[in-house]
Amino acid sequence: MQAIEITRFGTPDVLRLARRPIPQTGPGEVLIKVTASGVNRPDVFQRQGHYAPPPGASDLPGLEVAGELVDGDFGGDNPFGLGRGNAVCALLAGGGYAEYAVAPLAQCLPVPRGLSPVEAAALPENYFTVWSNVFDRGRLGRGEGGSHETLLVQGGSSGIGVTAIQLAHAFGHRVFATAGSAEKCTACEGLGAVAINYRKQDFVHEVHRHTDGRGVDVILDMVAGDYIPREIDALAEGGRLVFIATLGGSRAEIDVAAIMRRRLTLTGSTLRGRDVGFKGAIAVQLHEKVWPLLDAGTIRPIVHQVFPAAEAARAHALMESSAHIGKLLLQW
Missing domain, CATH: 3.40.50.720 (NAD(P)-binding Rossmann-like Domain)
Structure with missing residues (x-):
C-alpha cells in the first residue's frame, strides 16, 4: 500500500509518499480501506518530533480516517453492528496516512447519513x-x-x-x-x-x-x-x-x-494514549447523542480543503499557517 512517512523530524517537506505492507489486524481490530485521512495539529507535532506515538501504535501519522471495512474481527465489542463492506469513520492512535489502516472496532462509527466518506474523515478526532x-x-x-x-x-x-x-x-x-x-x-x-x-x-x-x-x-x-x-x-x-x-x-x-x-x-486531557475502552465509551455517546444531529443535517463537518494524499506536505504547511477554517483532509 501507499503511505505517508515522516522521513526525519522537521518541516513539512520531510513527509514522503512510500510503500508499506498492509497492516495486520489483531483481536478486536478491523482493517479499513481508506478513502480519506484527517489532518490534525498533533500530526504536525509528531512530524516535528514533539509527539511520539504511544507504545504499539504505527509510526505513520494520522489519527482519523474514513473508508470501507474490508477485514478483521467483528465478533467482539460491536455496538453498531458493523461488518465487511460498511462505510465507517474511525479514531486511530496512528497510521491514518495510508491506503489501509487498522483500528479497534470499538472506535469505528458508521458514516452519518448524507455525508461522503471524505466528509466523514473530518469527524472522529474533533468529535x-x-x-x-x-x-x-x-x-x-x-x-x-x-x-x-x-x-x-x-x-x-x-x-x-x-x-x-x-x-x-x-x-x-x-x-x-x-x-x-x-x-x-x-x-x-x-x-x-x-x-x-x-x-x-x-x-x-x-x-x-x-x-x-x-x-x-x-x-x-x-x-x-x-x-x-x-x-x-x-x-x-x-x-x-x-x-x-x-x-x-x-x-x-x-x-x-x-x-x-x-x-x-x-x-x-489528551486522547491519543487513552485505552480502547475509554474511546469506545465516547463512541457510544457520540452515536447516541451526536450522530442523530449529523444524520439530520443539524450540524456538519466544515471542510476547508481536500488534498491528494501525496500532497500531505502542502496540507501540513497550511495547517501551520493557521489560514484555514475547519478541517484539512487527504484523499487516497
Whole structure:
C-alpha cells in the first residue's frame, strides 16, 4: 500500500509518499480501506518530533480516517453492528496516512447519513475530543449555570473550534469564540457563536460585556500560557477551564485564592494514549447523542480543503499557517 512517512523530524517537506505492507489486524481490530485521512495539529507535532506515538501504535501519522471495512474481527465489542463492506469513520492512535489502516472496532462509527466518506474523515478526532472535554470533563450544561450554560472556545475557526461551536449551539448553549481575522469571525458567527477578534478585542472584557459581568461557565482552551490568568478572570462562579493543547506554552502564574473563592476547576486531557475502552465509551455517546444531529443535517463537518494524499506536505504547511477554517483532509 501507499503511505505517508515522516522521513526525519522537521518541516513539512520531510513527509514522503512510500510503500508499506498492509497492516495486520489483531483481536478486536478491523482493517479499513481508506478513502480519506484527517489532518490534525498533533500530526504536525509528531512530524516535528514533539509527539511520539504511544507504545504499539504505527509510526505513520494520522489519527482519523474514513473508508470501507474490508477485514478483521467483528465478533467482539460491536455496538453498531458493523461488518465487511460498511462505510465507517474511525479514531486511530496512528497510521491514518495510508491506503489501509487498522483500528479497534470499538472506535469505528458508521458514516452519518448524507455525508461522503471524505466528509466523514473530518469527524472522529474533533468529535471525540470535543465530547470528552467539553461535555464530559467540562460538564457543559451540568454545572452551576444549569442547562443554559455558556462556552468560550479559544480558536473558534480550527477543526476543534468549529466542532465545539456547532455542538454546544445545537444543545442550546450560548457560545463565544475567539478568532484572528474578520473572515474567521464571520465563519464562527455563521455557526452560532458570538465572535471575538482577539487581535482587536480583549476576550475577557467581551465575555463580561455580553454576560452582564457573569462570565462563562466553560472555556475550551488550546492556547494555555499567558491566556490562563485571563481565562480565570473570564470564568463565572463554579466555571471550568479545560486544556486540550499548549500552543502558547505550558506554564503560567495563577491566583489560587481566586480559584478557591470562586470554586473554579482547571482540568484537561489528551486522547491519543487513552485505552480502547475509554474511546469506545465516547463512541457510544457520540452515536447516541451526536450522530442523530449529523444524520439530520443539524450540524456538519466544515471542510476547508481536500488534498491528494501525496500532497500531505502542502496540507501540513497550511495547517501551520493557521489560514484555514475547519478541517484539512487527504484523499487516497
